[in-house]
Amino acid sequence: MSEFDVVIVGAGPVGLLLACELGLAGCSVLVLEREIAPHSPWRAEPLGNRGLFSTSIGAFDRRGLLPALRKVSGLPGGVDRDEPARVRFAGHFAGIGIDPANIDFDALSFRLPSPTPDSMMTSLDAIETVLSERASELGVQVRYGVAVSGIAQDSRGVSVHGGDREFRARWVVGCDGGRSTVRKLGEFEFVGTEPQFTGYSLLASLVEPHELRFGFTLTPTGMYLLRPGGLISMMDFDGGAFDRAQQPTVDQLTTVLRRVSGTEVTVNEVRHASTFTDRAMQASTYRRGRILLAGDAAHIHSPLGGQGLNTGLGDAMNLGWKLAATVHGDAPDGLLDTYTAERHPIGAHVLDWSRAQVTAMRPDPSSQAIQAVIRDFIATRDGSTYVFETITGLATRYDLGGAHPLIGRNAPDFRLDDGSRLADLMYDGLGVALDFSDDHRLRGSAAHWHNRIRYTAGPVHDDLGLAAVLIRPDGIVAWACDDDIDPTAFEHAATRWFGSVD
Structure with missing residues (x-):
């Protein structure tokens, strides 16, 4: 039986970042992934495109991984250490875009000019490529095509049944997504709210594409998002009634797109299609004995605003050093318990932020009235600043005690006189x-x-x-x-x- 300090289930961005953090601290780590191969169309551009915000970008920067991520993401050049980065993409709330020119950066708490951006576009494939390479350098083992079927813990460790083998670890972390096997086997309570809509993502060609507008379009019956390359997303407020076990047909996709867009556009030649909902659920605790959860395994919600990936990466950064110290016997009493204490409120806030967006996008008169108020709010300088600070994580502050207002916040990007940061x-x-x-x-x-x-x-x-x-x-x-x-x-x-x- 193979033995490790930590077994991580799930080789997505969250699992791989956690593996890198543990490997950097000298832990022996095994990552088990049920998928046979690391690459798929859903992880590569354009379907796998994701936005990273300040705290996530800072995590890559502080481990020396940002240049590699920029390169793999196809971003030009490196980071100019002497030139503060400009904000080109400020995100959105309920499909209402934030104008970077309307943000009062001087009002952001404890923020210093930095060459690292507050936001950037990349893909899941790019993130996983960079993290996989670093994990390998750190001696982390990653095994694909291994589905976990059983977990049993005792006072000394955890036995993990994967494929036809059994692995032994002192700790196990489930980073295996919204339908987490680890969460179910570990008997974690998972509570929240049921969905209001069925969402669709597809890569397809259209007949009469000129009838649709590019970008986010909120309509009286829903929302659609059209991006270059035939990437389409849409939300149908059907109470999440579509059977997600079934693959949506071309006729079904055409019907939904016509309904939410109010046009006679026709979907044609679908290359890839999937569905999602705004079901918002969270584990009541992120730890049960020697089993922990991170990322979508710990919390799920609608993908509005790109908060899921960033929240999961934050989980990994918070947990990594604490679990490593526990493995090495250096951790003070209760250190590992601060993982749930600090990250659970963040996850709960993200779920509420998602629910608020869904409510503002509903196709009913009350929600449309709320949406109008939000538009007016975001149009103000204070409103744009507040939303930007929230979605980028710049407003995040853990309750660590202590009187100083900087305690619990992400550290400013101090620059020493010798040129180092x-x-x-x-x-x-x-x-x-x-x-x-x-x-x-x-x-x-x-x-x-x-x-x-x-x-x-x-x-x-x-x-x-x-x-x-x-x-x-x-x-x-x-x-x-x-x-x-x-x-x-x-x-x-x-x-x-x-x-x-x-």
């Missing part, structure tokens, strides 16, 4: 202590955690009025100080998140 200090997955004081008051204290915290002293281009900052491996500020540095306060925070001193 915070991201450069985090490639190896350690925490970071930034000491901006003239007398380097934290040097002695930080030395106690030398194998878990990288200490860096020196001036930066803009310290935001801070004297020192402690940053967790996932990029979240664990402690911050504006005035005279108190080494005892720093040591208390370091012990809370990184365990006892050596």
